[in-house]
Amino acid sequence: GAAKGFDLIEAARNTGRGTARGGETRFEQLTGIVQYAPQQCRLGDLRLASGLLTAGGNLGIGSGGKLSGVINVELKSSAAVVRMPLAIGGTTKAPLLTQSRGR
Numbered sequence: 001g002a003a004k005g006f007d008l009i010e011a012a013r014n015t016g017r018g019t020a021r022g023g024e025t026r027f028e029q030l031t032g033i034v035q036y037a038p039q040q041c042r043l044g045d046l047r048l049a050s051g052l053l054t055a056g057g058n059l060g061i062g063s064g065g066k067l068s069g070v071i072n073v074e075l076k077s078s079a080a081v082v083r084m085p086l087a088i089g090g091t092t093k094a095p096l097l098t099q100s101r102g103r
Contacts, residue, residue, distance in 0.1 A: 002026045003048070008055055011097035012073040012084035020097045021090070026050055039063050052076040057088075065092035070100065 007023025014020060025048070032046040043059040057071030069088040074081060090096035 001030060003030075005092075005095040006088075006097060008048075008071065008073050008086070008097070009053060009075060011086050011099065012075055012082055014099075019099070021094065025053075027053075043069075046071065057086075059088055061092060067091060067095055071097075 003025045005022060006025050007020055008025045010023055011020035027048045027050040029049045030047070033044045035042040035044060039062065041061040043061075046055075046057050046059060048055040053073070053075055055071050055073045057069060059067065059069035059071070061067060067088050067090050070085060071088060072083065072085045074083050085100040087098045087100050088095065089098060
């Protein structure tokens with residue numbers, strides 16, 4: 001599958017800007033728990049995996065499509081492992097990923 005509007009790899013790698021908009025993240029496996037209420041939908045215990053990328057976290061979708069949450073991204077390569085917590089904000093039409101700390 002693909003998570004459109006979220007490029008987790010670019011957001012985790014790009015320490016210069018600290019924020020990322022748009023793109024997509026392709027994945028091979030996605031699991032989680034969906035909780036729905038009239039004013040909010042919550043995606044909890046999310047786990048996403050694709051090759052050398054793994055990520056886990058929570059995402060809330062509030063009224064007006066407002067996004068909130070955090071996702072911890074891990075990118076593996078032959079030389080290093082990059083771990084980056086990302087805050088999720090913006091809206092469903094314009095998601096925003098912001099680095100929560102430096103590498």
